[in-house]
Amino acid sequence: NAGVTQTPKFRILKIGQSMTLQCTQDMNHNYMYWYRQDPGMGLKLIYYSVGAGITDKGEVPNGYNVSRSTTEDFPLRLELAAPSQTSVYFCASSPPAHGHGYTFGSGTRLTVV
Amino acid sequence: GESVGLHLPTLSVQEGDNSIINCAYSNSASDYFIWYKQESGKGPQFIIDIRSNMDKRQGQRVTVLLNKTVKHLSLQIAATQPGDSAVYFCAENKDGGTSYGKLTFGQGTILTVHP
Numbered sequence: 001n002a003g004v005t006q007t008p009k010f011r012i013l014k015i016g017q018s019m020t021l022q023c024t025q026d027m028n029h030n031y032m033y034w035y036r037q038d039p040g041m042g043l044k045l046i047y048y049s050v051g052a053g054i055t056d057k058g059e060v061p062n063g064y065n066v067s068r069s070t071t072e073d074f075p076l077r078l079e080l081a082a083p084s085q086t087s088v089y090f091c092a093s094s095p096p097a098h099g100h101g102y103t104f105g106s107g108t109r110l111t112v113v
Numbered sequence: 114g115e116s117v118g119l120h121l122p123t124l125s126v127q128e129g130d131n132s133i134i135n136c137a138y139s140n141s142a143s144d145y146f147i148w149y150k151q152e153s154g155k156g157p158q159f160i161i162d163i164r165s166n167m168d169k170r171q172g173q174r175v176t177v178l179l180n181k182t183v184k185h186l187s188l189q190i191a192a193t194q195p196g197d198s199a200v201y202f203c204a205e206n207k208d209g210g211t212s213y214g215k216l217t218f219g220q221g222t223i224l225t226v227h228p
Contacts, residue, residue, distance in 0.1 A: 004156075033216075042202055042218030043157070058215060090156050102147070102216070104156030 002026050006091050006105035013081040013112045021076040021108050023091030031094045032074040033058075033102070034066065036087040043090060049074055050096070081112045125225045132193045134222045136186040136203035143205040147216070148177060148188045151200045160188070160201075190224075198226045 007022045025032065030051045035043035035058075045058030049068040063085060065077040074093075078085060088109050094102040126132050138146070144165035149157035163170045163177045163186075170177050176189040186203050200223050204216040 035218075040220070042204075042220050043216075044218070045215055048215065092156075102157075102159065104158070106156050107154075 004091055004093055004103050004105035006089075006108050008108060009106070010109045011111070013078075013110065015081060015083065015112060017081050018077070018079045019081070019110075021078070021089055021091075021110075023074045023076065023105060024072050025074075025091075025093040025103070026072065027093060027095075027103065028071060029093035029103070030071070030096045032068065033092045033094075034064070034074070034076045035090045035092065036060065036085075037090060037107075038087050046076065046089075078110075083112050086110060086112045122220065123223045123225070125227065126193050128193065128195060128226055128228050130193055132188075132190040132197070132224060132226075134188045134190075134201050134203075134224065136188075136219050138184050138186060138203070138205050140205060140217070141184065143217075145206045146177070146179060146186050147204045147206075148175075148186075149202045149204060149218075150197075151202065151221070153199075157202060193224075193226050195226045195228055198224055200224070 004025045033048040034046040036046055037043045044060050046060055046064050047058050047066040049055045052068050052071050055066050055068050068074050088107045090107050091105045092102045147162040148160040150160050151157045161172045161175050161177050163179050168179055174191045178187045200221045202221045203219045206216050
């Protein structure tokens with residue numbers, strides 16, 4: 001099992017550019033999440049999804065969009081990148097019940113210059 | 114807003130000692146708590162969790178204690194090893210309903226284990 005796979009691992013964007021961060025999981029988890037982690041800080045929830053076709057905003061959704069067309073994939077779209085979006089982005093997934101933890105990907109380090 | 118926070122940002126211990134990492138939470142409605150370990154350049158790794166109907170839960174070398182009266186959570190690591198060096202985060206969630214999955218993370222504690 002690969003778990004949660006994120007691509008790319010690193011990316012440098014210029015202000016105003018756009019990109020999609022890819023996330024896929026092979027555990028058949030219903031729930032998927034996108035978090036961002038700023039230096040020295042904990043993770044903040046951007047968007048989450050409880051199943052294919054269903055998405056909802058988290059704590060810091062502005063500047064991002066998501067889609068969930070399949071159970072496996074949950075891409076995060078950045079439109080008009082800004083320096084404030086420089087961060088490490090983590091995708092995670094979980095089954096619809098507590099007690100199993102959340103499985104995180106290894107992260108995408110994004111720098112906007 | 115409500116948040117989860119940590120008392121100590123750094124903790125240094127000697128190999129073989131026991132470590133205690135603390136966390137304060139302010140949302141009295143939270144009923145599920147998780148501790149994560151994050152090594153440099155990696156995603157958070159699940160360590161142990163506890164529901165609010167429990168005071169204590171033990172895993173392999175780790176114990177989580179929950180004091181709902183003072184809204185305090187702690188992670189105890191027995192016989193700390195150099196491989197335990199990492200940043201440790203507590204996270205909380207209100208079980209069930211529309212809040213499921215919306216984990217709120219604390220700032221993190223850096224644990225350094227000296228050989």
